Amino acid sequence: MIKARGLARQFKVRGRAIDAVQGVDIDVEREELVGFLGPNGAGKTTTLRMLTTLLRPTAGEAVVAGCDLRADPTGVRKRIGYVAQGHGAGSDQKVLDELVLQGQFYRLSKADSKRRADALLDRLDLTGVADRLAGRLSGGQQRRLDIAMGVLHDPELLFLDEPSTGLDPQSRSNLWEHIRALRTAGSTIFLTTHYLDEADALCDRILVIDNGRIVAEGTPDELKARVAGDLVTLTVEHPADTAVTSDVASKLEGSQELQVTGQTVRFRVPKGDTALMPLLRELDNAGVQPRSVQVQRPSLDDVFLTLTGRTLREAEAATPFFGGFRA
Numbered sequence: 090m091i092k093a094r095g096l097a098r099q100f101k102v103r104g105r106a107i108d109a110v111q112g113v114d115i116d117v118e119r120e121e122l123v124g125f126l127g128p129n130g131a132g133k134t135t136t137l138r139m140l141t142t143l144l145r146p147t148a149g150e151a152v153v154a155g156c157d158l159r160a161d162p163t164g165v166r167k168r169i170g171y172v173a174q175g176h177g178a179g180s181d182q183k184v185l186d187e188l189v190l191q192g193q194f195y196r197l198s199k200a201d202s203k204r205r206a207d208a209l210l211d212r213l214d215l216t217g218v219a220d221r222l223a224g225r226l227s228g229g230q231q232r233r234l235d236i237a238m239g240v241l242h243d244p245e246l247l248f249l250d251e252p253s254t255g256l257d258p259q260s261r262s263n264l265w266e267h268i269r270a271l272r273t274a275g276s277t278i279f280l281t282t283h284y285l286d287e288a289d290a291l292c293d294r295i296l297v298i299d300n301g302r303i304v305a306e307g308t309p310d311e312l313k314a315r316v317a318g319d320l321v322t323l324t325v326e327h328p329a330d331t332a333v334t335s336d337v338a339s340k341l342e343g344s345q346e347l348q349v350t351g352q353t354v355r356f357r358v359p360k361g362d363t364a365l366m367p368l369l370r371e372l373d374n375a376g377v378q379p380r381s382v383q384v385q386r387p388s389l390d391d392v393f394l395t396l397t398g399r400t401l402r403e404a405e406a407a408t409p410f411f412g413g414f415r416a
């Protein structure tokens with residue numbers, strides 16, 4: 090559905106070159122839900138704007154929904170849906186009218202447009218607000234209306250830019266259910282996000298982008314497997330027991346990144362759950378009583394840290410934002 094090779098975009102700002110996207114390769118298969126994950130300023134929106142024909146690449150090639158990006162941008166536009174970041178439908182139209190107009194914009198007959206609008210309102214849980222002004226919807230309803238607008242013409246491929254930004258946790262998980270349902274119904278979806286939990290919960294596959302380059306690619310589980318194992322956190326009753334505990338932990342097969350803070354010993358092992366029994370047995374033999382033991386699977390944040398040496402939050406804090414120059 091998407092095949093991009095060496096896609097790049099440079100911006101010139103006051104004589105200074107900004108390499109926003111530095112030659113990315115992207116492959117998305119039909120009916121896949123793929124996430125483009127990276128911190129603010131990593132190049133996600135720029136890539137999306139290139140793939141949706143809104144921005145000309147400075148280098149590279151792409152075939153999107155069967156059409157060549159450079160040779161047939163009109164063909165691409167006909168076959169895709171695009172929901173921009175915080176897009177927001179017009180405020181002075183009723184929800185249903187807004188959708189019917191959108192359908193007519195795509196040259197559907199009024200009757201067809203109304204039929205599809207009704208079906209989408211039902212699928213996206215918006216039937217109850219069909220007669221409300223679009224500008225009066227809650228944040229979550231607004232985003233669902235944006236998505237309905239994006240899929241009304243039944244595109245083969247849907248692009249979503251930061252779909253859940255600005256939503257409260259409940260509206261986010263509700264939106265995720267709707268996005269998953271669209272995928273289950275046969276849509277191919279490419280979305281950008283800087284939320285690790287969103288990428289983890291939604292995506293079949295994730296591309297991680299940092300400073301305009303793809304630094305990793307895989308299923309959420311494959312990416313997590315790149316981190317050196319599960320994190321075991323063990324707290325002991327007496328400070329004097331930490332030396333024995335860290336000694337026992339360091340002897341477990343594959344144990345690494347051992348750290349002691351106060352009465353807490355932390356380390357990574359390849360399979361935390363299976364390592365737990367021998368660990369507790371050894372500690373019992375040594376007369377150590379742990380107060381608590383916790384095993385955590387690596388998060389995508391750990392993956393980002395492993396790949397780039399920075400947490401997503403640090404990466405975002407360090408990214409210069411060229412306010413006023415955004416297209």
Ligand SMILES: Nc1ncnc2c1ncn2[C@@H]1O[C@H](COP(=O)(O)OP(=O)(O)OP(=O)(O)O)[C@@H](O)[C@H]1O
Nearest residue numbers: 100109128129130131132133134135411414415416
């Ligand atoms: N029109 C533009 N002119 C100049 N620089 C730009 C322009 N658009 C984007 N940039 C710069 O290109 C880089 C990538 O920006 P982009 O918006 O693609 O990142 P992003 O990953 O989508 O970030 P966010 O999550 O904040 O949307 C940033 O440094 C940004 O400031």
